[in-house]
Amino acid sequence: MSNQNIYDNQEFFDGYKKLRSNPASANVIVEKPALFSLAPDLRGKSVLDLGCGYGENCVRFLELGARKVMGLDISAKMLEVARKENSSPNIQYVNKSMTDLNEITETFDVVFSSLAVHYIEDFDKLVKDVYDHLNLGGYFIFSQEHPLTTALLTDNYWTRNTDNEYIHYNLTTYSIEGERKTNWIVNGVIKYHRTFSSIVNTLSDTGFIIEKMLEPSPGNDIMEQYPAYKRYIHKPDFLLVKARKNASHSAGYRG
Amino acid sequence: MSNQNIYDNQEFFDGYKKLRSNPASANVIVEKPALFSLAPDLRGKSVLDLGCGYGENCVRFLELGARKVMGLDISAKMLEVARKENSSPNIQYVNKSMTDLNEITETFDVVFSSLAVHYIEDFDKLVKDVYDHLNLGGYFIFSQEHPLTTALLTDNYWTRNTDNEYIHYNLTTYSIEGERKTNWIVNGVIKYHRTFSSIVNTLSDTGFIIEKMLEPSPGNDIMEQYPAYKRYIHKPDFLLVKARKNASHSAGYRG
Numbered sequence: 001m002s003n004q005n006i007y008d009n010q011e012f013f014d015g016y017k018k019l020r021s022n023p024a025s026a027n028v029i030v031e032k033p034a035l036f037s038l039a040p041d042l043r044g045k046s047v048l049d050l051g052c053g054y055g056e057n058c059v060r061f062l063e064l065g066a067r068k069v070m071g072l073d074i075s076a077k078m079l080e081v082a083r084k085e086n087s088s089p090n091i092q093y094v095n096k097s098m099t100d101l102n103e104i105t106e107t108f109d110v111v112f113s114s115l116a117v118h119y120i121e122d123f124d125k126l127v128k129d130v131y132d133h134l135n136l137g138g139y140f141i142f143s144q145e146h147p148l149t150t151a152l153l154t155d156n157y158w159t160r161n162t163d164n165e166y167i168h169y170n171l172t173t174y175s176i177e178g179e180r181k182t183n184w185i186v187n188g189v190i191k192y193h194r195t196f197s198s199i200v201n202t203l204s205d206t207g208f209i210i211e212k213m214l215e216p217s218p219g220n221d222i223m224e225q226y227p228a229y230k231r232y233i234h235k236p237d238f239l240l241v242k243a244r245k246n247a248s249h250s251a252g253y254r255g
Numbered sequence: 256m257s258n259q260n261i262y263d264n265q266e267f268f269d270g271y272k273k274l275r276s277n278p279a280s281a282n283v284i285v286e287k288p289a290l291f292s293l294a295p296d297l298r299g300k301s302v303l304d305l306g307c308g309y310g311e312n313c314v315r316f317l318e319l320g321a322r323k324v325m326g327l328d329i330s331a332k333m334l335e336v337a338r339k340e341n342s343s344p345n346i347q348y349v350n351k352s353m354t355d356l357n358e359i360t361e362t363f364d365v366v367f368s369s370l371a372v373h374y375i376e377d378f379d380k381l382v383k384d385v386y387d388h389l390n391l392g393g394y395f396i397f398s399q400e401h402p403l404t405t406a407l408l409t410d411n412y413w414t415r416n417t418d419n420e421y422i423h424y425n426l427t428t429y430s431i432e433g434e435r436k437t438n439w440i441v442n443g444v445i446k447y448h449r450t451f452s453s454i455v456n457t458l459s460d461t462g463f464i465i466e467k468m469l470e471p472s473p474g475n476d477i478m479e480q481y482p483a484y485k486r487y488i489h490k491p492d493f494l495l496v497k498a499r500k501n502a503s504h505s506a507g508y509r510g
Contacts, residue, residue, distance in 0.1 A: 146427070148403075159414075159425070170414070170423040172489050175472045196451045197468035197494070210465050215453035216333070217430045234427050239452070 005097075006119075006189055007053070007075035017081075017183035020054070024226055027115070031238050032057075032144050034216040038141045040243040042066045045109035048133065050098040051116025056081030058091045061112070067158075068105070081205050101129040109135055113142040115238075118150055118191045121179070123199070127206045132140055134245040140208060143240045146215065148174070150193035155183055158231065166229075169235040199241070208243035217240055259351075261374075261444055262308070262330035268508050270440035272336075275309070279481055279502060280375030282370070285355070286398050286493050287312075289471040290369055293396045293497040299363035303388065305353040305397075306371025308466055309472035313346045316367070340434045356384040364390050368397040370493075373446045376434070378454070382461045389500040398495045401470065403429070410438055413486065420482075424490040454496070463498035470494055 006012045019025060035057075043065030045110050046125060049058050052071030053213070063067045068090045073074055074097040082093050096103065111130050120126050132141050145151075149157075151174040159167045177198060182189050194202075217232040231237075258335075260418075261267045274280060290312075298320030300356040304313050307326030316324050323345045328334050329352040337348050351358065353368070366385050375381050375455060385395050398403075406429040416423045432453060438443050458465055486492075 012488055042349075114379055148429070168425040168427045169429075170424045174403070174424075174490055175470070175488055195471045200465060200468045202456070204464075204466055210455060211459055213455045214453045215430070216355055235429055253295045 005074045007073075008077050009186060011184045011187075013075075013077050016227060018184065026229075026237055028220055029218050029229075030232075031240075033114065034214050034238065034240050035112070035141065035143050036060070036241060038214065039064065039112075040110065040139055042110065046070075046106075047104075048072065048104075048108040048111045050101070050111065050113035050130075052082065052093070053078045053114075053118075055079075055086035055091065057112060057114055058082070058093075059086045059088065062088055062090055066090075066110075066200070068092070070094060070104075070105075070108070070121050071103070072098055074098070098126060098129075104133060107133050107135050107140065110129050110139045110141065111138075115142060115145065117142055118144045118193075120201045121192050123192070123194060123202055124206075126237065127202050127208070129244060131206050132206065138245045139241045140203075140245070141241070143238050145191065146197070146236050147196050148235050150180060150191055150236060153180060156253070166231045166234055167230075168250060171235075179246060194237070201237070201242050203241065207246055209246045210241065210243050212242040213240065258426075260329045261441065262328075263332050264441060266442075267441045268330075268332050274440065281492050282507070284372065284473050284477055284484070285471050285487075286495075289469050289493065289495050290367070290372075290396065290398050291315070291319075293467060293495060294319065294367075295365065295394055297365065301325075301361075303327065303363040303366045305356070305366060305368035305385075306374075307337065307348070308333045308369075310334075310341035310346065310348065312347075312367065312369055313337070313348075314341045314343065317343055317345055321345075321365075324349070325349060325359075325363070327353055327356070327359075329353070344392065344451055351455050353381060353384075356381070356388060359426065360387065362390050365394045368395075370398050370400065372397055373399045373448075376447050378447070378449060381459075382457050382463070386407055386461050386463065386500060389434075390470070391500060393500045395498045396496070397501070398493050400446065401491050401494045402449060402451050402454070403490050404492060405435060408435060420484045421489055426488075426490075441473065454494070458498045460494065462501055464501045465496065465498050467497040 042061055046069050047061045047066045047069045049071045050075050052058050055071050058069045058071045071093045079093045079095050141203050153173050156170055159170055161167055177194050180191050180193050215236040218229045223229045297316055299322050302316045302321045302324045305324045307313050307328050310326050313324045313326040326348045331350050334348045334350050366389060408428050411425055414425055416422055432449050435446050435448050472493040473484045478484045
């Protein structure tokens with residue numbers, strides 16, 4: 001199930017499109033600003049976007065000066081929208097799972113991935129594949145569901161009071177990695193839980209240097225405007241990583 | 256309060272001594288094996304132990320081949336025990352807070368710290384001081400209370416069923432860093448919460464390369480023998496870090 005294609009399920013696709021069009025969604029308010037805050041100077045750079053979806057980020061990379069962008073997505077339906085709404089001569093959309101990254105022969109200066117890697121079962125292989133597709137000194141920048149979110153075996157996330165305020169997050173099974181079934185838009189979406197340290201170690205063991213990690217929260221103004229965001233006080237929704245392909249690693253420096 | 260000295264409080268000292276003498280304590284079963292699993296080859300190396308307490312680890316470093324060991328502790332009472340029970344011509348015990356590390360002029364090959372850094376308010380300064388006291392290529396290896404443990408503002412850690420089994424961990428205020436008062440052996444022990452990403456970023460920004468992180472759990476046999484350890488399924492107690500002083504950093508390599 002490492003290359004499940006929920007996005008070509010019509011019910012999921014419709015629900016997802018509606019969710020993403022909400023200007024107060026966590027993607028828009030929290031995840032996207034955090035992801036772009038990690039971007040290096042993209043001027044003249046080649047960029048690969050893993051799980052590019054509608055291609056919104058691909059267009060943004062061009063606007064930030066990227067020379068060319070390849071957007072990879074497992075979903076033909078998503079890429080259909082991308083080609084219609086976010087096309088450019090400098091963007092190439094490729095209908096391929098990131099688990100088949102080895103079939104791409106090019107290398108890139110920066111590899112991005114927004115909220116997709118938690119669908120991938122074999123993270124070790126993915127990280128190795130990304131490493132192999134980066135030029136020396138290049139960056140792997142990704143966001144994923146926070147390990148505290150992927151940890152749970154059920155959707156019983158929160159304990160609330162009678163006013164529906166968040167009292168605490170019901171954390172379970174954090175230490176047990178592996179498959180999780182969740183009901184998100186449709187029932188039975190499969191994702192994979194990995195602990196924080198496990199993510200760090202996979203990156204480090206592959207040769208990446210972890211430069212920055214983020215567990216972003218929205219500001220107080222947002223929490224006042226949309227009280228549901230007060231949950232971030234207790235538990236962030238996203239984890240973001242900026243890791244660099246260590247130039248000196250390949251030169252045999254690292255012990 | 257960054258150099259609080261709870262260990263010289265007689266009531267705390269007595270309670271702590273009793274706790275540490277329990278062969279089934281989490282220190283013995285979980286933390287210590289994990290800490291030593293991160294140790295590089297210590298033969299011929301100079302070692303600094305921050306918050307060395309009774310000096311048990313100092314002796315173990317010598318047994319593993321360390322050439323000399325300095326044990327630093329804020330508590331005169333702890334060092335009294337250390338000098339009595341764990342003395343050696345190759346161990347120097349120094350009664351000093353790790354917040355005054357800048358007063359030490361020597362440098363070391365490896366700096367260890369076991370379950371002490373969460374008492375330190377200014378983690379940035381500590382990490383910089385450790386960096387300055389490491390030789391090039393040297394390691395900073397430490398354990399601390401897990402961020403999921405330090406997160407809470409109260410001691411209301413667990414939701415249990417009527418059989419006293421752990422149902423979930425009551426996670427609160429993870430995203431709010433800073434001071435926490437906890438009741439551990441005595442009331443009002445002060446510690447400092449930092450998120451996982453914040454710990455990573457402080458190390459990375461200082462120039463350390465994070466090679467490994469651990470969130471260890473005891474094995475199933477231990478969980479069967481001591482059912483309280485089943486809590487680790489939901490939430491680990493410790494976070495451990497192995498970070499290296501990047502030799503090439505000082506040579507101006509890092510961007």
